[in-house]
Amino acid sequence: MKVPVLASILVLGGIAVGGQPAPDGRLQAQLKQLFPDAATFSPKGGNPPHFKAFTAAQALAGFAFWTTELEPLERGYDGPIKMLVGLDTKGVLTGVVVVEHHEPYGNFSVEPPEFAAQFKGKSVRDQFKVGVDVDAVSRATITITSATRAIRNSGRRVARQLLTPPSGSPK
Numbered sequence: 001m002k003v004p005v006l007a008s009i010l011v012l013g014g015i016a017v018g019g020q021p022a023p024d025g026r027l028q029a030q031l032k033q034l035f036p037d038a039a040t041f042s043p044k045g046g047n048p049p050h051f052k053a054f055t056a057a058q059a060l061a062g063f064a065f066w067t068t069e070l071e072p073l074e075r076g077y078d079g080p081i082k083m084l085v086g087l088d089t090k091g092v093l094t095g096v097v098v099v100e101h102h103e104p105y106g107n108f109s110v111e112p113p114e115f116a117a118q119f120k121g122k123s124v125r126d127q128f129k130v131g132v133d134v135d136a137v138s139r140a141t142i143t144i145t146s147a148t149r150a151i152r153n154s155g156r157r158v159a160r161q162l163l164t165p166p167s168g169s170p171k
Contacts, residue, residue, distance in 0.1 A: 030097045033095060033097055038053035038061050039055055050065040063158055064087075068080045068150075070158070071150045077142040078101075078103050081147045085155060087159065091125065093123075093151070095116065095120045103140070109137045109140030124156045
């Protein structure tokens, strides 16, 4: 059997080339939420682990990554807060999707759409300081602070490792 035919069968069967599972429907929807104009997404790979978003012209639109994979020790009040974060090729966050948490006050801290929405458009160079450029929520300080740190640190790590610094700026 020829390789292209085998690759097509594997992708249709739920396995992408390279042994990676093809992104499922839920993950595809979450990636599309971060990159609405993207036409395709790569399987997760690389170091740090990430998905690539591509335009219809196959230009790289940005990267998506799980905070829990890049910052596994960052925990909220009651464990990790699993978030999918999008980062464009200029180091600007395209969005955040809160996927899973076990926070006792999550219903008014990290669950509301306003929490994730405040990160869209932030540069990885921004402060990401709760109470300064990130909204604080009383009774959920640990949760908000931890989630903010996870977004900031993982975003900066991806930018450092995968983006080219702007010309004229220090590395």
